[in-house]
Amino acid sequence: MPPRRWIAHLDMDAFYASVELLRYPELAGQPVVIGGGRRHQPVLLPGGTRTFSTLAGYAGRGVVTTATYAARDFGVHSGMGLMKAAALAPQAVLLPVDFDQYRHYSRRFKAAVAEVAPVIEDRGIDEIYIDLSDVPGAQDTIGFDTTGGVRAVAQEIRNTVKRATGLSCSVGVTPNKLLSKIASELDKPDGLTVLTQAEVPTRIWPLPVRRINGIGPKAGVKLADMGIRTIADLAAKDRAFLTEHFGRSYGRWLHDAAHGVDDRLLVTHSEPVSMSRETTFDRDLHAVRDRAELTRIFTQLAEQVATDLQKKGYAGRTIGIKLRFDDFKTVTRDLTLPEPVADKAAIRHAAGQCLKRVDLARRIRLLGVRAGGLVKL
DNA sequence: TCTGGGGTCCTAGGACCC
């Protein structure tokens, strides 16, 4: 028997919220929402107990970054505006985002996984792909179960993550990244799902098309308009139909995805392409009336980008800006310089040149500064 | 109760060069 390709997708369960629960164990089982600004720090009372802000009465433009499963039971989910979440679950505890803490636990869980299986693709703070094909034991058959070996390896990885961090995760193991990403959600939280290619029709086809990583809100609506709701519906369409409606490249990809076909290799090393900073204001600002404040924030964003570049040892040749207006329309402008830059004056100046090319009639909701075309110094 | 912040990749048109 030739060795089989086994790719795992590991997804930490409600990651930010779970890290907060390690710090505040008294919140276990309660609806907790992470998001918003710095205003909602817990207060430590003289007796040693803590009091927490709740969602009730929240006013602002924040969104839910993560919600505990207890909060999700009220219909709260990530990306939802905090105002709406407050209407659904006013009693839910609201905690501010603490990225430093999450990054710390992110490094811990990834290092723990690497002890068992070193071939890892980073997919952000709380997800990774892992190639299990060459991990000792993964190709073993246990009794008549040809997937028993890889299941045991995946379980060992889950145990290791739990030991190292106190956090649970969900894992999908299949022959490729596309299927593993779907599989890791099939038994969430704290689950493990192993699927073979032969199980695609029974386990994957009944799912909605939006479960496929790469079919987003727009494509989802377009497919629904054509009566294509499940992955089975999509798999039933031929290539020509899909390329006709979605273009050659995306159409072909849709066809492959529906059939569980995905040859992509793991990307174990990558260089950043861009670095950016952006901010949404508490209230929409007017280019003339709020000029001083806009200028101050604009300069600050440019300086933050410069600091980020210098800290990581990069310079950017293309400097860009982003504005979102009160009608939510977003525009970008960028400028490619003769040489890469990383100092705040150069970035601020180039960003200023970009800003001159924008019509500032509407009020501004968001402002951002970006450096692209990065080169390592 | 409208919709954060940080990214990647793709497309498409125009400039410019050979």
Next chain:
DNA sequence: TCTGGGGTCCTAGGACCC
């Protein structure tokens, strides 16, 4: 006077993901 292709770079917008 009017006609080519092909390739690369730059810019703007948009889809999508975590």
